[in-house]
Amino acid sequence: MASSSKAKGGSVSDPRGVHSRDKIKLCNDILLDNFGPVVARVGTTILQRGRLTFRDITRFLSMPTSHPASGLDPSQGETPSLSTDPGLGASTTAPSSSSSSSLPANPIKNQQLIRAALLTLIQHHVCWHVSSDADGSLIRPDSPEGVQGVEYFQIDVDEVLARTRFGAYAAIIDVEWGSDASDVVMCVYKNGKLQAKEVIRRLCGQEGDEQYDHSRAERYEEIMRDLLLHYYLQPSSPISHTSANDRRLAYEQEEMTRVRRMLKPKERIEMHARARERVREDEEGVWKYTNAELAEMSGNATERKGVLKRQKRKAVTANGNGKATKKRRKDEGSRKKTSSRSKKSSKLALSDSEDDEAGAHAAGDDSQELYIDPQVFLRVNxxxxxxxxxxxxxxxxxxxxxxxxxxxxxxxxxxxxxxxxxxxAPSIRTPxxxxxxxxxxxxxxxxxxxxxxxxxxxxxxxxxxxxxxxxxxxxxxxxxxxxxxxxxxxxxxxxxxxxxxxxxxxxxxxxxxxxxxxxxxxQFDNIAKVLRGQLLRDVVESQFGTAGARVMTLLQEKGKLEEKHISKLCLITMSETRDICARLFASSLLALQEVPRSADRAAARTVFLWYVDTEKCISWLSDHLYKTMSRHCQRRREEERREQDLVRKVRRTDLESMAQEDQAASGGEVAVSTKGDEATDRTLSLLGVIERRRYLKLRKRLEIITLGEFKTAMNLFILYWASQVDS
Known part of the structure; x- marks a missing residue:
């Protein structure tokens, strides 16, 4: 069950799976907008109950509940549809949670439907799954086939909350690498993980078709190689579907079974350090092959997973003098000019030996050109x-x-x-x-x-x-x-x-x-703490006024103080001091320390010191931002529900084709792209004046809500960054 926010401590995501009610509600809204009501129902059940087996998930979903976390009933047959309009965001035609929260949610008894929902969550790296034996040892993917265990499922909350920052991710990749790289990242992110050859097929079509463009496919291959070398994409491996906490506990269990005796405190500390080191090696192993793995592979493999090398020989003329012909040199020069950016960017991420190879390739000698493995599965880092x-x-x-x-x-x-x-690989966990x-x-x-x-x-x-x-x-x-x-x-x-x-x-x-x-x-850790403290002061000032922020800042700097000292240093009266401290204490932002002057601990002879409990403050701030973000999602769905008939009319594909025909008949140039506001503006020309005004007002309201969601997501990122640095 969902615990109170006080049990979380200062971490934004607790590895034990204990989450507050506001966080679970926000995760449910995110899953509902991205995957639909059935997947949201399955994911919310796992969040509320903790890690579960498939049998337990089926049992809990088969029981009706009178307080569903989602405001959408899967039995109604209405599923949310992702919007093609960036101004509208992800939309759904379901009623708001406020109107249906009191209705009982019908049970889901179809095991095939539940299994498909779990596969969707695993495909998008939202759900961890791990198999363990009766002793609690982890069954790795390379274990013998005869070894069997129980499979558990657990939601990765950080991965769910990161989906609120996808708009920022799309803007970053478009600015840093261009529109082609943005298409690659969007394609991989929308599908969870894909093979490199499948990405090219989805973007360029099937090889052999009339619309297939070889030069465009080669450009996408170079872009995927560079994104992989610069850690924007990463190879997907079975170890990435397992929680780091589960692996650490399994490694500690292996150490305990080897010793078979009680460990001393120093030995236990060393055991924990070795387990954490093995987890760190697993994370590095996602990017690079070990020497043993390289020895078993073919000669065209490199240290980086998913990157291969091919031999490039210089052209030889008919005379055999080793000089390239004039046409050959011209073709090589044009090819180098078009791919200069990709080669320059790939050199930055190579090792010293690979830099020498790239330099030899630029000089025109026999060298090894790097290219992406078409069989590798890619995911967004x-x-x-x-x-x-x-x-x-x-x-x-x-x-x-x-x-x-x-x-x-x-x-x-x-x-x-x-x-x-x-x-x-760069990481925000670096202190x-x-x-x-x-x-x-x-x-x-x-x-x-x-x-x-x-x-x-x-x-x-x-x-x-x-x-x-x-x-x-x-x-x-x-x-x-x-x-x-x-x-x-x-x-x-x-x-x-x-x-x-x-x-x-x-x-x-x-x-x-x-x-x-x-x-x-x-010092990234100091910067994260400063930004988190500033965010806390801003929220306290908005809810408790300037005097409340002044009291919080004073206690954070000075530590434990009495009321008279707070009143004197903050330049406020004693009555205002008592009122502000009582309100902050009711919100779990302040705590009291009793210092008795006598053995009987009488209140008249006891000094009460006010101080700031950092963990409770961060927990309160996290829940406040979770609730704000969840209300933004609910408001957006409610706005779209009120104008759902108009939204459906604008998104009709037949109206889009009619608008293109009218534009072509009038002699105008027909735009090829149908993404974003371009398709919407063409269909708006077919609407009436009143409907057009209604839709423009709706889009304006949704833009304001989207801006509020973005600001709240950035504030949540500051808390997430500070928690990762502290861990």
Missing amino acids: LDRFDVHIRDQAIFKATEARYNTTTAEVLSSMIDMSARLDASH ESRIINVHSLREHISPHMPLKKVFERNSIKDLFGSDTSQSGLLAEVIALLSCSDNIASRGSRFVGPSSSSELGSGHTVGAGGSRTPSNSVV
Whole structure:
């Protein structure tokens, strides 16, 4: 059953499967919009009950319930349909949850339907499934065929909540890689996982057809190869369908069975460390083959899974002198020019040996060209897209705290760290960046970056004197980000000194005399905590006023205080202090610490100290955002339900064909694409004036709701990022 939000602690997603009611309701709304009522009903049942077997899932779904989590009854036969209009989002013709929440949900007794729903969730990596024996040991995919166990299913809540950020993912891939790469990512994401050859077939058609374009298919192959090398796509493996927590517990169980005695505390800590290391090796094994696996494979395999290499020989003339003909050189030059971006991007993600091979290929010698394996199954690596969202959030936070130039310097440091760590998949779980040298950063940033704008114009000469070089100003900017002049605020600094002695130690003196470490790192954990604290203060201020936010900020900085000290430091009266503290205490944002002065613990001789319980605050904030996001989804479905007749008329395919015929008859150019607002605008021309006004008003309201959903999703991402860094 769903537990209270206090049981979750500070984590946005509890690995034990304990989730609050608001989180389960939001997950149900997301599954309902993306997969329909039956899949949402199955997924919500697993979320409410925890990990279940197929037999238990069937038993729980066969029992009628008077309080369904979904506002849609599968027996009514109405299924949600995904909208083709970006302004409308995912739509459904079902009634709202408020109108049908009191109606009993009919049981689902069709096991084939339940099995299809589970396969859909597994296909889209929303549901984990694992088989374990009677001892609790994990049955791996490479286990002998005779070994059997019980299969359990569990919902990956982080994967469900990440679907609210898919609009941001689509915008990122379109800006970074272009529309063709966006088509590839959209195709893979909508289908969960696909083979590389299946992606090409869906985008270019079947090979041998009249509409099949070989050049376009080759371009998509290069794009998929580059996306795989840059970790935007990842190979799908059986280990990715298993929870990391289940694997860790199974590895610890294996260690316990080997020892067969009680472990000492130190040995138990070492056992946990070995289990976590094996889990980390499993995550790295998704991307690369081991040496043993490479030895068993053919000679065209590389270390990266899904990437193969083929031999390319230079052309030989009839005379045998080894020189390419003029036409051959011209064709190779045009081909290199068209694929220069893909080759340049693929070199960034290769190892040193692969870089040498790519360089030999560019020189025209015998080399090995990389291409994607058509048999590999691909899925979207959401963690790579989350890194982009994290970088954007850091840029906006730095710009709001300092200025735009300082944010550009910090973004350059993050970009330089990503280039230094290009051989590993980027992740938002990283607590800090790679070591960045100040002198190397000076060569990385643009020489025309206006670093003087970081500081006040009139005080530059007074503070720095005549030394206003770029190197000195850059050192001062890093000193500003590292809070070198304030020891008390180092817990909230964005940049800190490196604790590793890999590149040596030393300091760089800035233009103003500030001593900055030569080797620095971007502290992502501090930035995440600062953004989470700022988000908490903003929400508290919106609900409890400025005085409530002032009390929360004071207690977060000072710790435990009495009412009289809170009143004095916050400049509010005692009556207002008691009222605000009582309201915050009722919302589980504040807690009381009793300090008795005597043994009888009388209230008159007891000091009561107010303090902030961080875990309860984060839990309260998470539930508040979950409820807000869920209400956005309900409001969008209700708006579409009110105008469902008009929406169905606009989406009719026969109206679309009629609009194209009218446009062609009038001499206008017929657009080939039918995505987004283009198809809608053509069908709107066939509607009446009143219907057109109604639909435009509906689309305007849905755009406002979508904007609210996007802002709430970004706030939820900050909490998710902070929880991943803390773990």
